[in-house]
Amino acid sequence: MAQSIIEAPIRVDTSRKIIHVDMDAFYASIEERENPAYKTQPLVIAHDPRQTGGRGVVTTANYVARQFGVHSAMPAAKALELCPKAVFKTPNFPLYREVSAQIHRIFHEYTDMIEPIAFDEAYLDVTVNKKQMHSAVALAHQLQQEIWHQTHLTCSTGISYNKFIAKLASDYRKPAGVTIVLPQDAESFLLREPIEKFRGVGKKTVPKMHDLGIMTGQDLYERSELDLIQQFGKLGYILYRRVRGSDDRPVEYLRERKSIGKERTFGPFLQSTAEVTTHLKAIAKLVAASMQSHQRHGKTLVLKLRYGDFVTITKRRTFSEFIPNDPVLFDQYAEEIFEDVVDEHFSSGIRLLGITLTGLAPLAFENLTLPLYPNDN
Secondary structure: OOOOOOOOOOOOOOOOOEEEEEEOOHHHHHHHHHOHHHHHOOEEEOOOOOOOOOOOEOOEEOHHHHOOOOOOOOEHHHHHHHOOOOEEEOOOHHHHHHHHHHHHHHHOOOOOOEEEEEOOEEEEEOOOOOOOOOOHHHHHHHHHHHHHHHHOOOEEEEEEOOHHHHHHHHOOOOOOOEEEOOHHHHHHHHHOOEHHHOOOOOOOHHHHHHHOOOOEHHHHHOOOHHHHHHHHOHHHHHHHHHOOOOOOOOOOOOOOOOEEEEEEEEEEEEOOHHHHHHHHHHHHHHHHHHHHHOOEEOOEEEEEEEEOOOOEEEEEEEOOOOOOOOHHHHHHHHHHHHHHHOOHHHHHOEEEEEEEEEOOEEOOOOOOOOOOOOOOO
């Protein structure tokens, strides 16, 4: 006699009010604010490929450039091909970081339950908020207005009872949109979404989904939990729940940093050991300053380098005690690792260097070395 598998009902917590804030074309919008002439020009935030030998990747583009098919993560040379009249602007990350901090100060006027995702997006749990506003929609509108008043930048917001749906919603009506997905509307909203919109379904997973006939949330919903797990493992387990509107992940406003680091890309590429040494010293200073500002120290130093031919090497060195936040030490260890790992690919130049500290703990956690014997001097 055949046995049928009974799938347990999925728990859906609809008690929270989550807002996903996504700044509209953030870097490009800041550049337009600083230079209003850019607003009518196709603006691409990237190193100009005509000055880098065709190298470089698009960080973002304004909405004028997007009409030509330009988008983030696209090779800058391809962006130039699609839009020959594009204006290329080298990213100004210190400015973007400063504006991001200003926006986060505005967030804190509404709630301290904030989970930053990047400079330009964050989750806010406003179930209980400082403004004592019951309506998350009214709060989102007020937040948008306050951000515009203080920064002259627009954002789009998605509102729902969990992070997964809120993020999907924020992308629904851009720019400057507000989209709310109520619990009773979640199923219809999710079922009509293309499978590519589901977090975790990346470029490598999409072809397999399509081969299985899964094109939309509706197709995903019709698959059994066992089938999805067999086909996609842990991702299948998660997607079975997401398409049913379940996502209990909290807004991680107290999330501990697992690493602190800095990376720099170069164009033209670094071609000599002397150039590498110079830049490692500069990066080491930035990492030490960041470690100090976060009041952390770590036990593992990681060096990352990417050659001109895109071969990437990551090598770490772990110590038994915390490394002092000394840029000279960070540089020394990074240079020692570099000497160990550098190989024949160096002939293609180096396009990226990075130093990262992991195994972090608060500075209050000091190294403590105990003597083996009580009377040992």
